[in-house]
Structures are given as structure tokens and as C-alpha cells.
Amino acid sequence: MKSLQSPMIAEWGITTLIKVMATQMIQLQSKHLMGVLNITPNSFSDGGQYNQKESCFSKINDLLSQQVSYLDCGAESTAPFNEACTLKDECQRFEEILFPALIKLSKGYEHQVFFDSGTLSIDTYRPETFHFVASFIRSKWPTLKLIWNDVSGILDSETLSILNSFSHCDYVYCHNLAPTRNKVQNHKEYSYNGPDLEDSFIDHLYDYFNQGLDFFNKEGLTPRVVFDPCFGFSKTMMQNKVLLSHLTSLIGRFPVEVRWLIGVSRKSFLQDAVKGYRRGAQDWSVVESLHCGLLSLWFQKLREYTLIFRVHEPHVFHGALQASSFFSMKEEELRPPKEI
Numbered sequence: 001m002k003s004l005q006s007p008m009i010a011e012w013g014i015t016t017l018i019k020v021m022a023t024q025m026i027q028l029q030s031k032h033l034m035g036v037l038n039i040t041p042n043s044f045s046d047g048g049q050y051n052q053k054e055s056c057f058s059k060i061n062d063l064l065s066q067q068v069s070y071l072d073c074g075a076e077s078t079a080p081f082n083e084a085c086t087l088k089d090e091c092q093r094f095e096e097i098l099f100p101a102l103i104k105l106s107k108g109y110e111h112q113v114f115f116d117s118g119t120l121s122i123d124t125y126r127p128e129t130f131h132f133v134a135s136f137i138r139s140k141w142p143t144l145k146l147i148w149n150d151v152s153g154i155l156d157s158e159t160l161s162i163l164n165s166f167s168h169c170d171y172v173y174c175h176n177l178a179p180t181r182n183k184v185q186n187h188k189e190y191s192y193n194g195p196d197l198e199d200s201f202i203d204h205l206y207d208y209f210n211q212g213l214d215f216f217n218k219e220g221l222t223p224r225v226v227f228d229p230c231f232g233f234s235k236t237m238m239q240n241k242v243l244l245s246h247l248t249s250l251i252g253r254f255p256v257e258v259r260w261l262i263g264v265s266r267k268s269f270l271q272d273a274v275k276g277y278r279r280g281a282q283d284w285s286v287v288e289s290l291h292c293g294l295l296s297l298w299f300q301k302l303r304e305y306t307l308i309f310r311v312h313e314p315h316v317f318h319g320a321l322q323a324s325s326f327f328s329m330k331e332e333e334l335r336p337p338k339e340i
Contacts, residue, residue, distance in 0.1 A: 031299060033317045034070035034121060034310045035063035036265065039097045040077045051093065057101040064111045064118075066314035071114070072149060073098055074123030078233075084185040090124065091132045099136060106141065119145040121172070125152035125184045127162050134166050147172060147226070149261075151233060152181045155215055163221060170224045172261055173212050175205060177234040187234045201239055202246045205229060206253055213258070226308065227254075228261040232269065240269040244294070248301040256304045263310030265291060288316050295320035300327065 037059055039051050050059045063071060075093035076085045106115050122133050130148045137144055146169040148162060153176035163171055177190040194200050209227050216222045229247065231240055243250070244264070251260055264270055266284065274286050295309060299320060311317050 030304070030306045031321065032070060032306070032308045033068050033314055034072050034261070034263075034308050035066070035068035035314055036310060036312045037063065037071060037073045037098075038077070039073060039075050039093050051097060053097055053100045053104075056097050057104055060101055060105055061111070063314065064105075064114055067318070068314055069114075070119045070121055070147070070308060072121035072123050072147075072310055074149075075129075076124065078125075078151060078185060078187070084182075087126055087128055090126065090129050094129070094133050095136075098133075102137075103140070115141045115144050117143070117145075119147055119170075121147040121149045123149040123151070125150055125154075125181050127158040130162055131165070134169060138166070146170070149228075150174065151230065152176055152178065152184050153230070153234075154181055155212065160219065163219075163224070170226060171221070172226045172228050173209075173216070174228045174230040175208055175234065176230055191234050191236050192239060198242045198246065201242050202250055205243070205250055209254065213254070222257075226259045226261045228263070231262075231264050232267045237269055237272070240267070241273075248298065251302055251305055256306075259306040259308065261308045261310060262298065264294060265311045265313070265316070284313070288313060292316045292319045292323070296323040296327075299324035 037050060037056070039056055041051050050056045060071065073094075075090045075098075105111055120137060122130050124130055124133075130150075134146050134148075137146060146166065148166075148169055149172040150159070151174045153174045155173070159171075163169070176184065176187055177192065178184045178187045179190065183190070192201060192204050194204055212225075212227070213222065216225050229243055229250065231243060235243065247262070251258075266287065270290060271287050274290060291311075295317060296319075298307065309317055
């Protein structure tokens with residue numbers, strides 16, 4: 001009779017596979033998957049695909065089916081070639097697209113765990129928008145955790161007011177050098193202009209987040225804060241590449257208690273790194289292969305840190321986790337069992 005064992009089980013043995021799975025479980029305790037949901041008409045990679053109630057519902061359902069525990073939803077594109085939308089339009093998109101999709105999803109049983117213990121990340125630089133969305137979510141699903149993913153990097157009285165009003169929400173503090181919230185759309189005009197040296201830029205990022213850490217420590221908010229180096233924002237092409245190369249050393253300069261959000265999924269500079277790839281092409285497979293490799297590297301280099309990875313395609317995260325688990329095993333653990 002033909003064996004029903006897969007080639008992987010036949011070669012490694014069940015014991016080895018169990019060890020790989022155990023390693024994955026350990027890594028998953030500190031590595032989290034955030035799925036991207038853009039309900040915009042003009043986002044760079046998927047604008048217009050999920051800005052209707054039904055398509056939004058289908059996308060959320062798909063993401064949650066792939067073990068996404070954080071759902072990051074934005075209603076305004078901050079791509080530099082797009083104009084800012086109004087506060088009214090942004091809130092209206094959440095109200096008319098996201099809210100009905102979540103209500104429909106919550107009526108089923110398949111993803112009830114998300115509403116009980118999952119996290120909704122609200123991607124907006126406007127405090128008013130966050131307050132509007134968070135108030136609705138709190139009234140409907142009190143146990144659903146909230147994050148304000150504030151790309152502005154502005155620490156002011158409005159920031160503190162929101163965090164005090166919603167005492168159970170977390171906050172993403174981003175590296176962005178735009179001087180005010182209404183300048184966020186022009187973030188490319190406000191990149192670091194210090195010495196053109198790799199160490200200088202990484203030192204700048206360290207100082208930026210260290211000052212932020214001091215601010216949050218004084219306010220007693222540090223346990224609720226996630227740092228985001230914010231790839232693609234307030235950075236030149238070269239600075240993005242420097243950050244890619246030195247991300248582990250930057251994070252390694254901070255205590256392991258500090259959480260980080262990392263998002264390089266479908267960034268334009270990542271596309272440019274793939275030789276022969278045409279920017280704007282709809283086939284993302286080659287770029288996502290590079291993305292998967294980067295995530296696997298960061299899994300291995302930053303084992304002790306709590307990292308949240310913001311991705312468009314969850315399979316990239318899962319593939320990186322498997323690769324990292326495999327390469328982290330000792331040589332003797334990978335040898336096929338000896339025949340008795």
C-alpha cells in the first residue's frame with residue numbers, strides 16, 4: 001500500500017515536525033500578525049478594491065480566516081501623490097463601509113473570537129476621526145481592543161486627551177518629521193537632513209524614539225505604546241534602505257519591553273529593490289518573496305522583542321515564521337531519525 005505520509009514527514013519524522021511546530025508557537029507569543037484593510041478609493045496598492053460594504057466584509061473575513069489578530073483599517077491614503085481627504089469624508093467612509101461590515105461579521109460565529117479578544121487598529125492621524133470610530137466600537141463591542149495607529153508622530157495635548165479618554169486603547173508612535181498634523185500628507189518634504197551617513201540616520205532615529213520614550217514614561221503611558229519606524233514616511237529612498245539594513249541594531253538599543261510595529265509590505269522602495277520589477281505591477285509575488293525573507297531575518301534576529309508585522313498578505317508572515325523556525329533549530333534536531 002502506498003504510504004500516506006507527506007515527503008516532509010517521511011524525511012524528517014514526526015518528532016522533528018513537532019519541534020518545528022513548538023518553535024513556531026514560542027515565536028508566536030511575541031510576534032503578531034496585523035492585516036491591512038484600506039477602505040480608500042486611492043491607496044497605492046489596493047485603492048478602490050475594498051471601499052464598498054460587501055468587498056470590505058469579504059476582505060475582513062479573508063484576513064481573519066488567515067489567523068490575523070490585529071486588523072488595521074484606514075480610510076485615507078497618505079501616499080504622497082494623493083490629496084488629503086476631509087475629516088467628514090474620512091469619518092463617512094468608516095461609518096458607511098467598515099461599520100456595516102463589522103456588524104455583519106459579528107452576527108456569525110466563525111470570527112467571534114476577534115470581537116472577544118482581537119484588536120482593531122484605527123489608522124488615522126486625526127484625533128477627531130479616532131474618537132468617532134472608537135466611540136462606535138466601544139458601544140458595540142466593549143471587549144474588542146483598540147489601537148490608534150497615528151502616523152503623524154505628533155505628541156500634543158490632543159494625543160493625551162484621546163489616550164486619557166480611551167484608557168484601554170494602545171497608541172502607535174510613528175517616526176514622522178512633518179511639523180503638524182495637516183502637513184502629514186506632505187511628509188516627503190520633511191525628511192532627516194543631517195549628515196549623509198548610515199550611523200547618523202540610525203542615531204537620529206534612536207534619539208527620536210528615546211525622546212518619545214521619555215515623554216510616555218513621564219505620562220505613565222509606556223505600556224500602552226508601540227513604536228513604528230514608519231518605513232516610507234519622512235525618509236529618502238536611501239534612508240529607507242539604511243533602515244532596512246540596520247533595523248535590528250536600532251531596536252536592539254531599546255529595552256525588550258518596548259513593542260514595535262514594522263510595515264514594509266508593498267512599499268515602493270521594496271519594489272525598486274527587485275531588479276526588473278515594474279513599479280505598480282499587480283503581480284506582487286516576487287516582491288512578497290523578498291518581504292518574506294526580511295520578516296524571517298527579523299524573526300531570528302529579534303527573538304526577545306514583541307513585534308507586530310503589518311502585512312497585506314498574511315501568507316508572507318506565516319511563511320517567514322516557518323522559515324525562521326526551521327533555521328533556528330539545531331543541526332542534530334534536523335537530522336532524520338535513525339532507522340532501528
